[in-house]
Amino acid sequence: MWGRLWGRKALVTSLWRTTALGRDPGAQAAQRGSRTRRALCDKAADTPKVAPQTASPGRSAYRNDRRPTAFEKKILLWAGRFKKEEDIPMLVSSEVITAAMSRVRIRVCYITMALTLLGCLAMIISGKRAARQEDTLQRRNLEKKAKWRAEAETELEAGAIKAP
CATH class of the missing domain: 1.20.5 (Single alpha-helices involved in coiled-coils or other helix-helix interfaces)
Known part of the structure; x- marks a missing residue:
């Protein structure tokens, strides 16, 4: 009978919690020792880092260059990335185009918010004027x-x- 009780997980865990080892985190770490190290995580630290192979040696392996369209060129100019359309290179990375689009999108949102507020103020002023004239x-x-x-x-x- 006692053998069955000792084999049960609930009894073992409750005894473990009541002992000094179960309550002291430092004692648990000392008892576990090297069991906390994970073998799979150490493999990447042991291997030497190798530079990725590229098609052309002077360029980055993950660079995503493409030709900007006329609209994307306008966006690059509106975002302030380039001063003139002649300054825009033939190939532009997609990250630069995405960042420029985000910047222009934010500016358009700010302009829309400002115009909405001006419209609301104009409606309030005209409504008050009409109420004064009983119109x-x-x-x-x-x-x-x-x-x-x-x-x-x-x-x-x-x-x-x-x-x-």
Whole structure:
């Protein structure tokens, strides 16, 4: 019976926690010793670093150059990456184009936010001015309907006169 209890994981872990080794992290590390080292992690540190092979020896292996389109050239100019279109090289890395697009996208967002705020302020000012002059939508609507009624009555009268 005791053999079964000692074999159970719950009893073993509870005994482990109650001992001094289970409570002291420094004692656990000392007891484990070299068990904490992982063999798979040490392999990369032992191997010498080799430079990657490239097609042309003067260039980076991971450089992703491509020809920019006319729109991408405009974006590179708007982002301030180059001063003139003649300064843009034939091949530009995709990272430079992506960074320029992000910069232009942020500028467009700022401009949109500023225009939205200006539009809101203009609507507030015009609404307050209309309220001071008592020019409300309800009043405009009533005037429009009165005008339509007057036109309808004149048409009915003109039709009644022409009927005999």
